[in-house]
Amino acid sequence: MNSQEFKANLLIKRPRYANSRIPVLEILANKGSRNSEYSQFGPIYELYIYAFMLGLKKNLKLPLPPRDLTTDFLELGKWKRDSSLVDFLLMIVFTRSEELGFDWNDLEDMEDAELNNVISKIITFFEEYANGGLEYLHGLLDKGELENSHYMFIDLYKSMT
Amino acid sequence: MDRNQVLREILSDKELCEKYKIKDINTLTSNPPYNNKLVEVLSVIINENDNNLSDTQIYKRIKNIHNIG
């Protein structure tokens, strides 16, 4: 597998979220049409990325429930398609390669099957931190602690530094 | 509305007073006794108009003042 193939295999993956997170997704992401009293992101991946980063900041890693209690959504490669956002996310992932249990140079010697395994681990990495972040947001929502302003997300994000 | 005031206002014309020999209009009143025919006629008109007499009735009174039919 060369660099392009490796990247392509990564980008074709569709991360999953727990079905129990659907209420949060509906309230905080509008997929293009305004429908909630809270500030919103547009497509789901935006909220997902935000939750992922939130999870990383607060170290909230939460495994997903069994597969049938989860749903997938847009493939990684289509997240903010014409930008390098995903490249940045991957940078973050690869700086934590120890946590994921692989070494960069070892990757170059792996068989395809093993490489694909690494890819799966990477996706799981996204999923679990995102899940942690989403749960956190869910909690705030239930407790009514979400600020009702357009700066809600950025204020929350800043407060986590 | 003061009848005396109206009387004096109407008669405050120098020529008129001279013609009818009225000396001092400030002492004039619309009540009898009257020293002057002009004053008498005017007083009757003012008073009886106030008392809501008709014009024919008032005119009769005037004629009486002059002893004419």
Place this chain on the structure above:
Amino acid sequence: MASIINSISFKNFFNYYGDFEDTRYDFEEGVNIVVADNGAGKSKFFNAFLWLFYDQILDSDDKIKKGIKDVAVKIISDKAKNETAIGDSVETGIQIEYSTGRWKYQITKSFTATRLRENITSFDSWQIIINDIEVNQTDHILPKYKPVYDAEEKNNIIKQLILPNLRQYSFFQGEEVDSIIDFGKKSSIEEAVRTLTDISKYEELVSLTKDFKDKAEKDLNKQTKSNSEHNDRLEKAIKLKEEFEKNLGNEEVKLVEFENLYNESEREKNELEQNFSNAEKRNELDIKIKEKNKKVNEIADEYSSFLESINGRFFDGAFSWISLGFENVESDFQEKIQKFREIHYEKKALKNISENPNKQFHFLPLDSPDSVSLKNMIDREHCFVCDREAKEGSHAHNHFIKLKNRAVDSKNDVEFVKNNLEGFFGGLQINAQPFYNKISSIEDSILKTREREIALNERLTKLKKELKVLKDQRRDILISGSEDEDAQTVINRYKGAIRRMESSSFQIERLKETIRKLKTNIQNTEKEIQSLRSSNIPEGYLLNYQICSDLADATEKGKDRVFNNMVSLLEKYANEHFQNLIKYNELAGGHLKFDKTPSGAIEFNYIDNKGNLVTGAAEGFQRMKKFSVVMAVISANTNKYNYPLLADAPLSAFGSAFTEGFFEATGKVFPQSIILVNDLYDKDDEMKINELGKKIIKGDLVKRVYVNQVTEGVEQVELITTKIKLK
């Protein structure tokens, strides 16, 4: 002895929510001011008196006075309506207390509304019952009120506060000043004079004495005919006189017709002038409103799009807010990629590849510098990175060539790892730059975002305010007559009116001359008749005729004198007041003069100190002119005017130069005045009034000041008016 209003209270009346005790305004002798922004209870305050005197209110939507029962539902406070359940009732009313020297009265007018249905704004949803008028009185010694039961007495007490025929000079809204003294109407001043004098009595006497003169003449002629011998000349003279008198009658009728025609034309001209300027003003405002509205919508859209774009800044490479807190990623990744590269190239070296052209270059990604830049540097023999010479053949120049060729060379590489991921990692690092090279400026970006949002919001608010001001102005322009007339029609009608005025004026002159001549002829003929009469006629008839004739003249003259004296008196007072009203204005100087128009109406003209007629003066001046005449009517009231002034003062129409003078003059003329203003309101001020307002309330004559406020930012049904007492 003056009537002084002691207090005015409201119960669930428009924006005044609550019971009488909750919204009570106490007043004193002297000047009392209530400051309120539009919509904060100013005209409603005024409506209380309309209810008191006329059982009406002025509907602010169409500016028409309507009966209480007809608009009852609109009158009830929205908050009170909302709180009344179906089946329950709410009471709405006004209460006024006033004192004369001896008595103090309390008058309450109210109605009860029972809710029948759901929709609280529909007239069908409420059953309205007008309650009995309550009137209580007390002398100033006993504290308790005693009720007054007799209906006629109740009505008298209400009337007495301000007598009907003086009400129009004592109780009016801003625009009404214009119609009270309508310079276009002959009747305006005549009415004022009528109010102030017993001119009607004189008019009765004039008609009586004229009548008696005729009768006396007839009687005399009868005597003459029966007494004298046949006297042709006498006969002829009498006939001639009758002829003249008949003509005179006809000419006088014609004169009246032309005078009426003149008046009507003048009135029409004035209306059209007003209409025209109103129509123009209206159009101007409409255009401005449209533009402003467009602007408001534009900015509103911009603002809302902006708000929605805020969250996008997380993921937009130009802002990269998502990277906040991930400052370490760049250096961590760099560390790892360097280590990776070392081992990666070691592996390559281990595979015995000779002359690894990339060995030296493994710190530089494959396409950095790019081949175009490399070619440039080679051709120009210059390094653009360190800005140094790189002559052909030098070490630097050769290095460039090697760098440029390595892309080609690497294609020839034999595979030395299973998966060459160098490109993958290098690619990530280069591509992701926008997301890690500006992390330090994200805080700043956030701040700037907030600032921009605030700026847009402020701009939007300002524009909306400006739009509201324009709309308020537009709403206040009253149009009488047809709204659809275009400018040309109005101009034509206007010209027509002026033509008619001119021609009737000419006729009036001509007729007056004719009448004068006829009267002279009549007099001369009369003299002739006198000398022709036989001496046998009883003295009484002659004297009767003489006296009646003289009295007819004298009464007519007396009436004119009374009228003219009053007009002069009004002129004198009007000037006094005018001087006081304009004394703080630099344009002061000059005086008001009353002139008679061809039709006998009275005009007010402002003559400057050089004796020139000043026309088209600013609106403030016009208002002051009228107001001085109104006040003159009050001053000329021979029973010292004892009634309060209740006026809604459009100070902006007066102009600030007049406002001070206005309050001073008012304080001197009226024992008590209650002035409602909005122009002194400043919502951002601590006391809620502006500089001019603060100056005015310092005056000695100003005894009481209230500022009305409307609760902000609440739904219509929660809107209530509260007051602050400043003095």
